[in-house]
Amino acid sequence: MSTSLHLAVENEVWAALGTVLDPELDEPITDLDFVESCTVSADGVATVGLRLPTFFCAPNFSFLMVADAYDAVSAVDGVTSADVTLADHHASAEINGGVAAQAGFVGSFAGSDQGEAVAELDELRTQFFRKAALAGQDRVARPLVDAGVGPDELAVMNLGAVPPSADLTRMRERRAALGLPHDDDAPLLLHGDGSRVSTAQVPLHLRRARLQRVGIETNGEFCKSLLQTRYAATAP
Amino acid sequence: MYEKDGEKYFIVDSHIHFWDASRENWKPGREEFAKGWIDCFYGYHQLGPPETHWDYEKYLKVTPEDFERDIFIEGHVDHAIFQSTYLLDWYTNGFNTIDQNSALLEKWGDRLIVNGRFDPREGDAGLKQLEVDARRFNLKGVKVYTAEWYEGSRGWRLDSPEAYRFLEKCQELGIKNIHAHKGPTIWPLDKDAFSVSDIDAAATDHPGLNFIVEHAAIPRIEDFCFMAVQEPNVYAGLSVVIGGLMHARPKFFAKVMGELMFWVGEDKMTFGGDYNIWVPKWQVEGFVDWQMPDDDAFTDYAKLTTATKKKILGLNAARLYDIPVPAEMQLETTAGETGAPGHELVDGTAGAQA
Numbered sequence: 245m246s247t248s249l250h251l252a253v254e255n256e257v258w259a260a261l262g263t264v265l266d267p268e269l270d271e272p273i274t275d276l277d278f279v280e281s282c283t284v285s286a287d288g289v290a291t292v293g294l295r296l297p298t299f300f301c302a303p304n305f306s307f308l309m310v311a312d313a314y315d316a317v318s319a320v321d322g323v324t325s326a327d328v329t330l331a332d333h334h335a336s337a338e339i340n341g342g343v344a345a346q347a348g349f350v351g352s353f354a355g356s357d358q359g360e361a362v363a364e365l366d367e368l369r370t371q372f373f374r375k376a377a378l379a380g381q382d383r384v385a386r387p388l389v390d391a392g393v394g395p396d397e398l399a400v401m402n403l404g405a406v407p408p409s410a411d412l413t414r415m416r417e418r419r420a421a422l423g424l425p426h427d428d429d430a431p432l433l434l435h436g437d438g439s440r441v442s443t444a445q446v447p448l449h450l451r452r453a454r455l456q457r458v459g460i461e462t463n464g465e466f467c468k469s470l471l472q473t474r475y476a477a478t479a480p
Numbered sequence: 481m482y483e484k485d486g487e488k489y490f491i492v493d494s495h496i497h498f499w500d501a502s503r504e505n506w507k508p509g510r511e512e513f514a515k516g517w518i519d520c521f522y523g524y525h526q527l528g529p530p531e532t533h534w535d536y537e538k539y540l541k542v543t544p545e546d547f548e549r550d551i552f553i554e555g556h557v558d559h560a561i562f563q564s565t566y567l568l569d570w571y572t573n574g575f576n577t578i579d580q581n582s583a584l585l586e587k588w589g590d591r592l593i594v595n596g597r598f599d600p601r602e603g604d605a606g607l608k609q610l611e612v613d614a615r616r617f618n619l620k621g622v623k624v625y626t627a628e629w630y631e632g633s634r635g636w637r638l639d640s641p642e643a644y645r646f647l648e649k650c651q652e653l654g655i656k657n658i659h660a661h662k663g664p665t666i667w668p669l670d671k672d673a674f675s676v677s678d679i680d681a682a683a684t685d686h687p688g689l690n691f692i693v694e695h696a697a698i699p700r701i702e703d704f705c706f707m708a709v710q711e712p713n714v715y716a717g718l719s720v721v722i723g724g725l726m727h728a729r730p731k732f733f734a735k736v737m738g739e740l741m742f743w744v745g746e747d748k749m750t751f752g753g754d755y756n757i758w759v760p761k762w763q764v765e766g767f768v769d770w771q772m773p774d775d776d777a778f779t780d781y782a783k784l785t786t787a788t789k790k791k792i793l794g795l796n797a798a799r800l801y802d803i804p805v806p807a808e809m810q811l812e813t814t815a816g817e818t819g820a821p822g823h824e825l826v827d828g829t830a831g832a833q834a
Contacts, residue, residue, distance in 0.1 A: 268699065298523060299516035302673050334516055353669055359634035361669040368670060375702070390776070452706070455743065458735045459702035465729045466698070473526045474519075 245286055245322065253322040254284045260316040261292065267369055268305050269464045270376040270418075273313065276464075277471060280331065288324035290317045295331050297470035303335040303358060304365055310343045332474075334358065373421050374436055379457035380415030381433055385450060395446035404428030481809070482556035482793075484768050487786050490809040492797040493560045493760050495659070495694060495719040495752025496551065498584060499576040502541040507572045514570040521757050524720070527728040528758045542756050544584060552591065555753070555760040558794065559803050561593045563623035563659055563694075569630065578613060593801060595621040595659065598650075600642035601630045607649055614653040620801050621657035622650060623694075627673065635673070639681035647686050657800050658682075659717060661694045674700045676707055683711045687818055690800055692750060695720035696740060705743035712818060715800075716744045718792065719752030722763045726770065734773055738781025746788040747814040750797040764793065787811055 245253070261282065262274045273279055273294065281293040292313060296306060310330050317326040329340045335358045342352020353361045384406060385398060393401075403426070406412055419426035424438050433441040433449055441449045482489045501521075506514035522539055542550075551557045562581040566574045574580065581594050596613040598606055613619060627635045637643065638660060650658065662674045676697050683691045694717035697704030708714040721740075725733035740749060751767070753760035772783050796815035798805050 298520045300520055304669055304671075304673070334513065349670060359669045363670045365670055368672060371672060451742070452702075455705055455739050456702045458732075458739050459698075459700070462701065462725070462729075462732045462736055463699040465732045466724065469527055469724075469728050470523045473523045 245288065249322065250284065250286065253288070253290075253320065254282070256320045257284055257290050257292075257317050257323065258282060260320050261313055264309060264312045264316050266305065266467075267308050267372045268302075268460075269467060270372070270379070270460055271464060273309055276467065278309065280475075284323065288322055290320070290323045290326045290328075292317060292326070292328045293331060294328065295471070295475065296333060297467045297474060299332060299334050301333065303333075303339065303353070304349065304361075304368055306330060306333060306335065307339050307342070307349050307352065308365055308369065310339050311349075314343050370422065373418050375456055375460060377415060377418040377422060377424065377434075378436070378453050379460050380411060380418055382450065382453035382457040383411040384409070384415055385432060385453070389450065395443045398433055398446050398450075399441055399443040401432040402428060403430045403432055406432060481558055482764050482768065484765075487790075488809050489556075489764070489768060489790055490794040490798065490805050491557045491559075491760075491764055492751065492794040492801070492803060493551070493555070493557045493753045493755070494692070494750045494797040494801075495563050495717055496560045496755040496760075497563065497565065497576045497757075498542070498547060498581050499565075499756070500541050500571070500573060500580060501539075501575065505541075505571045505573055505575075507570055510570045514567075517567065517570060517575070524724055524757050527724045529727050529762055532759060532762055539756070544587075547584060547755075548588075550759045550761070551755060552588070555755075556764045557591075557753075557760055559591050559593065559798070559801075560755075561595055561621065561797070561801065563595050563661075564597045565623065565625055565628075565661075566597065566599075567628065569628075578617065582617065593620065593803075595619065595623050595657075596655070597623050597625070598646045599624075599628060599630060600636055600640065600646050601633055603642075607646065610646065610649055611653065614655060619653065619655050621659060622655055623659040623661065625661045626678070627662065634669070637678040639678040639685075643682070644685070647682060647689060651686070651688055656688065657690045657692060659692045659694055662697055662700070672700075676700055676703050679714070680707045680711065683707075683714050687713055689713060690715060690816065692717045692800075694752065695724075696736070696744075698736075701736065701739070705739060708744045708748065715748045715750060715796075715815075716740050717750050717752050719754045720757075722751070722767055723754050723758040726763065726766055731773075731777075733770075734778055734781070737784070738772060738778060741782045741784070741788075746784075746791050747796060749792045750800070751793045767793065791815070 261279055262272045264273045266273055266276055278294050278296060280295045284290045294310060310328055314326055314328040317323060330336050338352050338356045338358055349365050350361045416426040431440045435441060482491055501518040522536060526533060551560055564578045565576045568574050578594060578596055585592055594617045596619045598610050660679050679691055679693060690713050692715040693704055696716040721736060753763050768789055772778050772781050790811055791813050795811055796813050799813055799815040
């Protein structure tokens with residue numbers, strides 16, 4: 245492959261990694277500095293090294309990130325094969341071996357000393373999309389509340405009436421993944437079951453949404469702090 | 481006791497350890513896990529102010545002299561509660577066992593409370609041991625760590641029939657405080673390891689017990705708050721909340737405190753310095769000086785009063801553990817009182833402001 249093509253593929257691989265989310269933090273692994281290394285060889289082999297804030301980060305979320313990264317990188321034009329590995333983790337062997345063998349989560353941990361899985365991780369992922377969709381309502385509605393929009397208006401407001409923003413796009417994506425209303429006619433404020441929030445319910449609903457956002461973002465702050473500390477010696 | 485600006489604070493540090501993570505104690509064949517565990521703690525340690533950071537070797541195991549200085553001489557602590565964490569799968573003599581902790585009782589018995597532990601997977605033998613420990617140490621509390629590895633098992637649930645046998649035994653033995661700690665590795669691996677739903681059911685079914693959820697269940701603080709607002713016998717242990725956020729991430733510390741004040745309330749929070757992840761000195765002094773910021777992002781959140789801080793730093797835990805408080809420092813708190821489930825979730829408002 246030519247040098248310019250090679251560079252283009254490396255950029256594409258990096259962009260692909262940017263679509264991979266930490267399911268618990270709802271942020272791309274590239275923003276979280278979880279991608280330690282990323283190279284593409286002349287014959288198109290992509291080698292990606294991932295790292296996490298602690299040795300004991302939950303194996304299920306860790307697996308999802310490695311598996312999603314493998315899928316995203318493998319799908320890039322020009323990549324002939326992908327080698328994605330997680331370093332410094334108590335279940336590195338199971339996760340790396342399982343992802344390389346495309347064994348799924350249950351298969352990866354079968355017979356492992358690290359514990360046993362009885363199901364794949366779709367339900368877990370959905371559970372955290374729900375949390376992200378709730379937190380998104382705070383991100384999108386808070387500026388409106390601060391601007392003086394009251395419960396009566398918020399209860400009937402649809403997404404089409406909300407000024408466009410990155411937070412709005414993100415919330416639409418999470419809702420879409422859950423099969424919840426997300427187009428312009430969809431209510432801004434939504435219960436977990438997809439039903440509209442009544443005027444009377446607005447204050448407590450917004451409290452919940454804010455708490456959810458504080459929870460996710462606080463976890464993110466912990467993870468960033470611990471990652472910085474763990475890899476301080478190698479940080480740029 | 482800590483005194484600042486003419487106010488006297490009675491300090492109960494309800495979450496401390498006296499651990500042995502020295503290399504000699506790393507179980508042969510399990511060194512990677514023993515090291516991984518303490519390295520994780522050492523990462524948290526470095527979230528405190530830089531001048532409080534210790535050398536790694538010192539961090540592995542402190543001496544009784546270090547303990548005395550850090551807790552009682554410099555740390556302002558009146559009474560401290562030891563929480564045991566066994567981890568016998570990784571540490572030959574255990575990480576922080578009741579026997580290790582009780583060695584300090586000879587000198588500090590009037591100011592140290594040793595909490596026990598149980599693990600329902602130990603069955604009848606575990607029940608007997610709990611009885612022995614309860615008599616020997618006059619236990620009023622236990623620490624349970626639901627993610628602990630035990631033989632082939634990678635964790636357990638507080639709402640299982642096996643666990644209920646132990647909770648009922650606790651009630652019988654006068655052990656009324658259950659400190660629950662959620663950790664990251666649990667069976668089955670495909671579920672959320674940090675879920676607090678088991679505490680919800682256990683608390684509903686055991687109204688005579690208090691459930692203190694350590695580090696306010698971070699990373700599931702939202703699930704914890706939704707539960708705590710409906711369960712009058714659920715408390716937020718502030719271990720890690722103050723130590724891990726107040727210095728390193730002050731804005732998030734403010735947000736978390738604001739949420740806890742709203743959903744849980746100042747009578748249901750207890751200070752825990754988490755020695756020796758951190759020493760208590762800077763946490764106590766910093767918390768007394770701390771206030772909710774004035775900027776717009778925090779206007780919804782309650783300010784902390786001097787009374788709030790006094791209750792959180794000691795008076796609530798003193799009530800749960802029947803620790804006598806000098807009259808000049810005492811205040812009214814609802815800590816330890818039983819209420820009806822759900823009474824704090826009323827008509828679309830919640831928590832302390834309901």
